Amino acid sequence: MIIDCHGHYTTAPKELQAYRDAQVAALKTRSSASPAPAKGTVHISDDQIRESLENAQLKFQRERGTDVTVFSPRASAMAHHIGDATTSLHWTEHCNDLIHRVCTLYPDNFVGVCQLPQSPGVPPAACIPELERCVNELGFIGCNLNPDPSGGHWTAPPLTDRSWYPLYEKMIDLDVPAMVHVSSSCNPNFHATGAHYLNADTTAFMQFLTADLFKDLPALRFIIPHGGGAVPYHWGRYRGLAQDLKRPPLGDLIRDHVFFDTCVYHQPGIDLLLNVVPVDNILFGSEMVGAVRGIDPETGHYFDDTKRYLDGVAWLSDQDRYKLFEGNARKVYPRINVALRAGQVGRVGQVGQVGQA
């Protein structure tokens, strides 16, 4: 089985964005005397969901030979910096509910990861109820955690600050990891997918390196996406910094806690990633349909078809490939085992019914 640990619902029916546009527009006309805004509804049919996926994520799964995508709301649209905590909660609930519908319609193809209702200045603990709802009621297996809810102004404390701990303790309690993933940038310095995303990955890693977070919380697990930002390319720099700062060696730091995906869109980058980072800490991911949508004229294949690059690394053993494509995901997101069994049970049931018809 091939599990893609990083996919967002970037192709959601336009009704979702229409809801968001109306929500944002309402913020502008609202006065402090207005009643709290209603959550409102998003009207999307099952057929619309099927249409939105059949010629995109599902088509690419078939073409590229992958099986399951760990699927979450569109990262750039989380935009936690817009509005307040209520804005964020309403938007987040709708986005997560839609992911749940996707996973219910296609239990073999998608397992859910949730967006969190973060908001600048609001303690991360406020996200616990939505995390619990998504894991306990919707069957999700992880969350995306935004290290910069301000959208490029970096006003929140580092990920190693104690204010994050209650949320982390709940993640441990539920046995779910977080992918560290920023959203869009409202700072004109940072292009979202070309700078802000990679900067956040790099930043988070260095925060982890310089603090005792994993000593405090030994069962905490993070996925750093986009191949770890700048980190593997500068692995020597980080090994040297860890040594100069009298921190643990990188292998010890990351072993049970920090995992990189393979969203690196060319062969030399993937070669380097696999060369320097232990294979136990790498999870296959593509982020399709995502940041880069074109075909590479140098290869004739989609830039984000990262499975091809991994297939191009001749020295990987079968055991390595199992870890990269399946084993590590099952280890980092243990609830995926339950989710996939539930999908199989559902499918067996359906087949049975067909047989009886």
Place this chain on the structure above:
Amino acid sequence: MIIDCHGHYTTAPKELQAYRDAQVAALKTRSSASPAPAKGTVHISDDQIRESLENAQLKFQRERGTDVTVFSPRASAMAHHIGDATTSLHWTEHCNDLIHRVCTLYPDNFVGVCQLPQSPGVPPAACIPELERCVNELGFIGCNLNPDPSGGHWTAPPLTDRSWYPLYEKMIDLDVPAMVHVSSSCNPNFHATGAHYLNADTTAFMQFLTADLFKDLPALRFIIPHGGGAVPYHWGRYRGLAQDLKRPPLGDLIRDHVFFDTCVYHQPGIDLLLNVVPVDNILFGSEMVGAVRGIDPETGHYFDDTKRYLDGVAWLSDQDRYKLFEGNARKVYPRINVALRAGQVGRVGQVGQVGQA
């Protein structure tokens, strides 16, 4: 000749830091009614300068077989976010004057690059007089330009904003490039050398990719240090983003405008850099004595001895090596040719005098 394009005076005599400490302390006690602070003086003898270099930069030059370092004030100490424009100007002038003394004492070993007296909210054009002084009077060959004078809050406009153009036009007029280099971070999210530096490199590259800066100013040249931040590792991502955004191919974007140094502290990172970036756009640099000061236990050599990694790339031709180690630096910093000739003339004169004695 081997030219290291990236060295800072990180070992300056402690009197320099004492001056800075006093300057910063005076800011705290100053009221708005106080007279403008005096510039003050820094007392450092030539012998102190010699001592500070002999067992550090000069020793490493000898041991590693490099000849000349393009030398600038300590980057992390620029700290443009401290105080106001006057604070920054006084500090900058002292730092640049000290670099000039280094270059005068060791004209064969160092050529100067200046810090700029940037200050948050102050138009970059205010830096022009100090740039002119350093180039025209002190013989400097370039400048370090901080894309984030706020020190990690990124409140300045992007490097492609028109407010930077007057400074750029002066750089073109003087035929000097800028190295894009942030300073220390006062944002607790960003470790300076482990996150802020690399993020700034990545950010600057994406700013250049998305704007028409080099169409407007075809003679403008930047060096992006630290091997280009995350950029070469994500070269496929950037090629794909450029294509999706209908921007020029990366080769065309960078050809005469954007150059990366080799401050990447392990062999796989250097291999990747040389594999994906045209050799014409790479300048040998080490940043010694700088961010990482230890010896790599995996190799037994200093992490920042980047010449070793370049020597380890077997497929480079002699012509490639000439470009990396000398030719590209002479092209990007054309005033280095004048500076090195002046050093030779001075040396010939000295030798003559010795002969006459």
